Amino acid sequence: MSADVSSRSSRAAVAFAVPLFLALPVGVGLIGVVLPAFGYLPALGGDAFSLKPFRHLFAQPGLAASALLSHASGLVTTAISTLGVALFLAAFHGTAVERIARRALAPLLAVPHAAAAFGLAFLIAPSGLIFRLLAAPFDLDRPPDLLIIGDPFGLAMMAGLIAKEMPFLLLVAFAALPQADPRRRMQLAASLGYGRMAGFLHTVWPGVYRQIRLPVLAVAAYASGVVDVALILGPSLPAPLAVRLVSWMNDPDLSLRFMASAGALLQLAITGLVLLLWFVGERLVGRIRRSVGAGGWRLSGDGALRAASCIPVALSGGAIFFGLFWLLLWSVAGFWAFPAILPPSVSLQTWGRALESAGGPLATTFLVAILSASAALVLVVVLLEARRRQFRASAARAVRLSSVMAGLIYLPLIVPQIAFIFGLQVTILALGLTPSLLLLSAVHLVFVAPYVALALADPWFAVDPRYDQVAASLGHGSLKTLFRIRLPILTHAVLTALAIGFATSVGQYLPTVLIGAGRLPTITTEAVALASGGNRRVIGAYALLQTLLPFLAFTLSGTLPRLLSGRRLAMKRR
Amino acid sequence: MNLHQSARTPASGAASDAEGGLILRDVEISLDGRSLLALDRRVLPGETLTVMGPSGSGKSTLFAFVAGFLDPAFTARGKVLLGGRDVSGLTPQERRIGLLFQDALLFPHMSVGENLLFALPAALKGRRARGEAAERMLAEVGLAGMFLRDPATLSGGQAARVALARTLLAEPQALLLDEPFSRLDQELRETTRDLVFARIAERKIPAILVTHDPADAAAAGGDVVVIGAAGRGDEHARQPGAERAETPLRARALR
Numbered sequence: 001m002s003a004d005v006s007s008r009s010s011r012a013a014v015a016f017a018v019p020l021f022l023a024l025p026v027g028v029g030l031i032g033v034v035l036p037a038f039g040y041l042p043a044l045g046g047d048a049f050s051l052k053p054f055r056h057l058f059a060q061p062g063l064a065a066s067a068l069l070s071h072a073s074g075l076v077t078t079a080i081s082t083l084g085v086a087l088f089l090a091a092f093h094g095t096a097v098e099r100i101a102r103r104a105l106a107p108l109l110a111v112p113h114a115a116a117a118f119g120l121a122f123l124i125a126p127s128g129l130i131f132r133l134l135a136a137p138f139d140l141d142r143p144p145d146l147l148i149i150g151d152p153f154g155l156a157m158m159a160g161l162i163a164k165e166m167p168f169l170l171l172v173a174f175a176a177l178p179q180a181d182p183r184r185r186m187q188l189a190a191s192l193g194y195g196r197m198a199g200f201l202h203t204v205w206p207g208v209y210r211q212i213r214l215p216v217l218a219v220a221a222y223a224s225g226v227v228d229v230a231l232i233l234g235p236s237l238p239a240p241l242a243v244r245l246v247s248w249m250n251d252p253d254l255s256l257r258f259m260a261s262a263g264a265l266l267q268l269a270i271t272g273l274v275l276l277l278w279f280v281g282e283r284l285v286g287r288i289r290r291s292v293g294a295g296g297w298r299l300s301g302d303g304a305l306r307a308a309s310c311i312p313v314a315l316s317g318g319a320i321f322f323g324l325f326w327l328l329l330w331s332v333a334g335f336w337a338f339p340a341i342l343p344p345s346v347s348l349q350t351w352g353r354a355l356e357s358a359g360g361p362l363a364t365t366f367l368v369a370i371l372s373a374s375a376a377l378v379l380v381v382v383l384l385e386a387r388r389r390q391f392r393a394s395a396a397r398a399v400r401l402s403s404v405m406a407g408l409i410y411l412p413l414i415v416p417q418i419a420f421i422f423g424l425q426v427t428i429l430a431l432g433l434t435p436s437l438l439l440l441s442a443v444h445l446v447f448v449a450p451y452v453a454l455a456l457a458d459p460w461f462a463v464d465p466r467y468d469q470v471a472a473s474l475g476h477g478s479l480k481t482l483f484r485i486r487l488p489i490l491t492h493a494v495l496t497a498l499a500i501g502f503a504t505s506v507g508q509y510l511p512t513v514l515i516g517a518g519r520l521p522t523i524t525t526e527a528v529a530l531a532s533g534g535n536r537r538v539i540g541a542y543a544l545l546q547t548l549l550p551f552l553a554f555t556l557s558g559t560l561p562r563l564l565s566g567r568r569l570a571m572k573r574r
Numbered sequence: 575m576n577l578h579q580s581a582r583t584p585a586s587g588a589a590s591d592a593e594g595g596l597i598l599r600d601v602e603i604s605l606d607g608r609s610l611l612a613l614d615r616r617v618l619p620g621e622t623l624t625v626m627g628p629s630g631s632g633k634s635t636l637f638a639f640v641a642g643f644l645d646p647a648f649t650a651r652g653k654v655l656l657g658g659r660d661v662s663g664l665t666p667q668e669r670r671i672g673l674l675f676q677d678a679l680l681f682p683h684m685s686v687g688e689n690l691l692f693a694l695p696a697a698l699k700g701r702r703a704r705g706e707a708a709e710r711m712l713a714e715v716g717l718a719g720m721f722l723r724d725p726a727t728l729s730g731g732q733a734a735r736v737a738l739a740r741t742l743l744a745e746p747q748a749l750l751l752d753e754p755f756s757r758l759d760q761e762l763r764e765t766t767r768d769l770v771f772a773r774i775a776e777r778k779i780p781a782i783l784v785t786h787d788p789a790d791a792a793a794a795g796g797d798v799v800v801i802g803a804a805g806r807g808d809e810h811a812r813q814p815g816a817e818r819a820e821t822p823l824r825a826r827a828l829r
Contacts, residue, residue, distance in 0.1 A: 391645075466679050469643060472666035473673040474693045474744040484692065488683040569726035570682035 014386035018379050019401075019408035025424055025446045026411050030268075032423025032430075036261035043430060044254050053262035060259075062238030067270055069154045069234075070241040074224025074274035076158050079281070081166040082209075082216055084312030085173050089208070090200040091302075091309035093182055102174055105317055108167045109500065110550035111324065112507035114528050115543040117160040117232040119323020122330065122536070124156065125149050127338055129326055135339035143338055150235050157234035161226065163316040163323075165219045170313060172215045173208050175458070180207030197306060198299035202289065214406065215454070218413035220278055224271045225416030228509035228524070232531045241267055242418045242510075249422060249514065261422060268419040275414070324547065331540030354541035358523060365506055365522040365549060367437055372444035373501030376452040377494065379445075383453070384460040385482065399461045401453075409453050412446045417510045425514050435519045443515045444505045452501040459493035491571070495557035503550030523549070594657060595619050596640075596748045596780035601652035603635055603644070610635055610648075611801050617748075619778035622771065622794040626785060627801040633784045634752070636801075640782060641673060641750055642666035656747050656780075672746030672779075674754040674770070678733035680725035686712070686736050687721035693743040711739045715769060731762040738770055742777070749774060749781040755790060767793045 035041060039050035057063065092098045111119075123129045126143035134140065149156050182204045189199030209216075225242045226234075234240055245267060248260035299305075330336075331354075334345030383405075391399050401409070412420075424443065433439060463486060471481040487494060512525050527542040561571065595618045602612040610632040617623045627633050638644045640654055643666060653662045661669045680689050690708040698704055705721075712718055715735040725733060734754065741749065754770065755763045771794060774781050783794050791798050 464677075464679065466673075466675050466677070467681065469641065469666065470673055470675075470679050470740075471692075472643075473641060473669075473671055473746070474740070475667050475670065475695065476692075477667055485681055489681070491683070568683055568685075568724050570724075 011386040011389050015383060015390060015405065018383035018386075019405045022379070022446060022449050023408040023411045025443070026415050026420050028427055029420025029423035030415075032426040033261045033264045033419060034423075036258050036426060037265045039258060041258065041261075041426065044257060046258060053258040056259040057262040057266065060244075063241075066238045066241040066244055067266065069238070070224050070267065071270050071274060073154055073158055073161065073226065073230075073240060074220050074271065075277060077161040077165060077223035078216060078220040078274075078278060080158075080162050080312070081169050081219060084162075084166045084316070085169045086201065086205055086209075087197075087309040088170060088313040089173060089177070090197040090205065091306040093177070093200055093204070094186070097310060101170070101313060101317070104321075105167045105171060105313075107551065107554065108164075108317065108320055109171060110503055110554045111164070111320055111547050112503070112524060112550065113161075113164050113226075114228045114232060114507070114509060114524055115327070115547045116164040116320050116323065117229040118527070118531075118539055118543040119327050120160045120163055120319050121149050121156070121233055121323075122326040122540075123319060123323050124159075129322065129341070132339055132341050141339065149233055152235045152237075154230075154235055154240065157226075157230050157240070158223075159319075160229045160233040161223045163319040164229075165223070166313060166316040167320070169212060169215060169219065172212045172454075176208050176211035177204075179211065180204045193298045193300060195298055195300040195302040197302045197309070198297070202293050206286075206289070214410050214413075217275060217278070218410065218450075220274050221271050221414050221416055224274045225267055225418050227418065227513075228528045231528055241270065242416070245418055245422070246510070246513065249425070250518075257422075257426070261426075264419045264422045267416050271416045271419070324544070327540040327543045329540070330536045331538075331544060333537060350537040350541050354538060354545070358526065358542065358545055361521045361523045361526045362545065362549070364437065364520055365524065368441045368444055368512075368520075368522065369502045369505035369549065369553075371437070371441035372448045372505045373452070373498050375441070375445050376449040376501045377456075377498055379449055380453045380456055380497070381460075381482075381487075384457060385486075388461060388465075389478075401457060410450050413450050417447070421511055421514050425517075428515065435515060435517045437520065440512065440515055440520050441505075443511045444508055447508060447511065448501040448504045451504045452497045455497040455500045456490075456493055459490055463489055489571075492557075492561040495560055496554075499550070499553040499557035502553040506546065506549050595621075596782070597653075597655040598640070599653045599655060601636075601639070601650070601654070603632065603639055603648055603650045605648050613799065613801075614652075615797075615799070617780040617782060617796070619780050620775045622751075622774060622781040622783050622796040624783045624785060624791040624794045624796060624798045625801060626788075626791060626798060628786070631801050633801065637750055637752055637782075637784055640748075641671055642669050670745070670747045672741035672744060672749045674737060674741055674749065674751045676753045676757050678725075678728075678730075678737040680728075680733055680736055680740070682725060684725070685721070686717075686723045686725060686728070689725065689736060689740050690721075690743055693740040695745060708743065711743050712736075714773075715739045730758055731766055734758060734762075734766050735769065738766075738773065742773060746779065749779050751781060751783040751785075753785050753787075753790075754783075756785070756787065763789075764793075771795065 036044075036046060037053055039046045039048060039052055088101070089098075092101070108116075121128070125131075126146050126148060131140065131143060182200070185203040186196070186199050189203050190196070194202065226240070227242045227246055230240045230243045234243065238244065241263065245260050245263045248256045248263065251257075329343060331350050332346050332348060333343035334347045336343040383401075387401060387405070388399055400406075421443070428439070467485055467489065468478075468481050471485050472478075476484070506522075507524060508522075509524050509528055512520065512522050516522075516525070523542065523546045527539070527546050530539045530542055533539075595616055597616045598613050600612075600614050603610050613636070615623060625633055625636060635644070635648060639648075639650055642661075642664065644650055653660055655661070656669070656671070661671070680686070681692065684692065687705070687708055690711060691704055694704055694707055698707060709718070709721060712720055715738055717732060717735055717739070720728075720732070720736075725736065728736065734757075737754075751770070755767050758766055767790065773779075781794075783790060785791060
């Protein structure tokens with residue numbers, strides 16, 4: 001038995017080592033930011049601690065506006081996305097509308113932020129689809145002179161973020177719903193006379209929200225420190241803080257890096273404040289819900305509100321679908337003047353040129369994505385299996401990652417990327433490493449692994465532990481049981497997790513720009529770089545190419561299991 | 575995996591008297607210093623010891639202890655001897671104790687035949703020989719010709735038989751049955767029960783059956799130990815055969 005106890009403690013060590021390993025870059029990166037922020041970076045001649053970088057930072061024109069933009073973007077994006085998800089589920093859970101949304105929105109997981117932002121830009125720009133449709137009734141013969149893309153309040157930027165994040169959160173919530181026992185709770189609420197929406201929001205939503213809270217916080221952190229969407233849709237004078245930080249960090253004048261590091265700490269504080277305010281908001285909403293519930297307000301006639309509740313989700317889903325379609329049209333359009341809704345002539349010229357120049361970046365994107373996603377899968381499987389074996393079989397269905405483990409794994413998603421990637425870049429320079437595919441994949445791994453863990457943890461712990469016991473009693477060791485029983489049973493979940501990891505890597509902009517140092521262009525960095533040029537045909541082609549890789553990954557992950565185990569009925573239901 | 579030839583040979587009745595069968599020697603399992611159950615029993619080859627008791631009485635703890643899955647949170651004293659071998663310190667895969675659960679738990683990604691081949695010891699070599707062994711076992715449980723079937727298409731009774739066949743193919747030296755009949759309807763339960771106990775007797779395997787159902791205990795035909803709330807007295811047992819009086823019995827449960 002003592003051997004058993006020691007192997008259990010080694011499993012506990014593994015179960016903690018993996019999250020620590022994944023969170024380590026955040027710690028290293030933060031140190032690499034804090035030191036230069038206070039003037040210490042010997043490589044660039046900073047030998048003494050000082051507050052000069054901060055003085056320099058606060059002297060920048062429009063800094064307060066930049067900070068405020070970042071802050072507002074974090075809060076507004078998260079609040080509207082979460083509210084939209086809650087209203088949609090409350091109105092439509094268990095209906096045909098929900099089933100349609102499930103099917104229609106699932107492919108949106110594959111659309112990277114940048115492509116979604118470009119699509120939205122093509123719709124709402126003065127010369128975009130909406131104004132072309134309005135041209136006839138309002139008698140417009142040229143695009144109206146309006147500042148829509150890059151408006152000073154960042155509304156277009158927030159709209160772009162919401163369009164991408166609301167479907168994402170809705171898909172996460174779909175996965176979380178069954179554990180909140182919605183059917184019986186809704187029936188109970190209905191039998192007490194509650195309307196559908198009130199019943200859902202009071203009895204089911206709190207349980208759903210508790211499960212999707214980490215992704216929600218990740219959205220808040222992402223939106224407050226976003227760079228790619230801000231470059232495409234956001235204001236430029238002043239730009240949100242993170243955008244300005246990147247330009248300082250990449251400035252040929254290396255002394256600006258001290259100020260950039262100080263700015264990264266400011267970004268950390270801004271995101272911290274967003275999260276803090278979000279926590280306060282959570283409590284507030286919880287209190288309101290309780291007091292409304294205690295009042296017994298049934299809201300039984302909620303028909304009109306229900307109908308209206310599909311608008312946010314329909315708008316954001318529609319924006320991405322129509323946006324992608326519009327990107328496609330532009331990529332094949334010949335000459336296409338303003339009021340025409342469809343291009344009068346079509347050519348493949350753009351694609352010919354785009355494919356020629358995009359080959360290298362596509363290959364880089366693919367290699368980095370497959371490397372980081374596979375490495376993440378191995379790490380996550382090691383972690384989940386070690387964690388599972390810490391418990392006795394009878395508890396297996398209740399096994400979760402501990403909150404410390406989950407916190408460490410998700411840390412790279414909650415700390416704004418820019419705050420610690422700067423430091424990683426500095427550390428990499430200090431170590432004398434040069435940008436390489438392997439290095440870039442390693443940095444992507446930090447952001448890919450949390451999503452792989454998020455996707456795989458629940459299915460992993462849900463497999464009946466007695467399967468493992470049966471295999472053991474038949475004389476098979478644990479490795480063989482893992483490869484012959486557990487992984488095959490989880491084929492679908494494993495491939496989905498792999499595809500999610502792959503898509504996450506493809507969409508990474510900031511780590512790729514900063515760690516690749518311009519020497520490892522991916523399809524994403526190339527597409528975002530086109531934003532300033534304004535050549536719509538090329539943008540259309542690149543944004544679609546950027547969507548293509550993750551889309552293929554998801555298609556494969558959906559069809560491969562059917563091919564591998566197509567004969568087995570029970571596997572189809574998984 | 576090595577094939578223990580001895581596993582099959584001592585099955586000739588009296589040969590196993592000295593060390594044969596499954597012996598639970600001075601077993602006591604406790605949690606946080608509280609004793610959950612204590613048992614000192616010997617199950618002869620081909621016999622079935624029935625352990626009864628309400629849920630929460632420690633049946634599943636005993637099951638986990640014998641199979642080798644006991645959580646370290648529990649403290650276990652005593653030994654499990656199997657055919658003269660002390661298996662207490664061995665991992666579950668070294669113990670050669672077969673398990674049958676309430677659910678058939680056929681691996682869903684494998685065909686019926688693949689499930690059986692997965693159980694067959696590696697020492698039996700050759701594709702053809704292995705396939706024939708699996709087919710023979712299928713015929714033995716009355717499912718000849720089902721090799722290629724998808725487990726998901728089987729009825730409950732058929733799945734239970736495949737589970738039995740899979741367990742037996744691994745040539746276990748003992749069997750642990752965790753209410754294996756409770757999910758079957760009345761008629762199937764009887765035929766499946768008969769099949770299982772007939773195989774146990776024929777192969778001279780000692781077995782422990784954990785159940786709620788008195789009919790299971792009757793069909794098993796062996797000793798019955800009651801643990802937990804129902805047998806709140808320190809010792810509580812029914813011994814149908816006086817010839818088994820020499821096997822010491824001490825079953826008590828403290829909860």
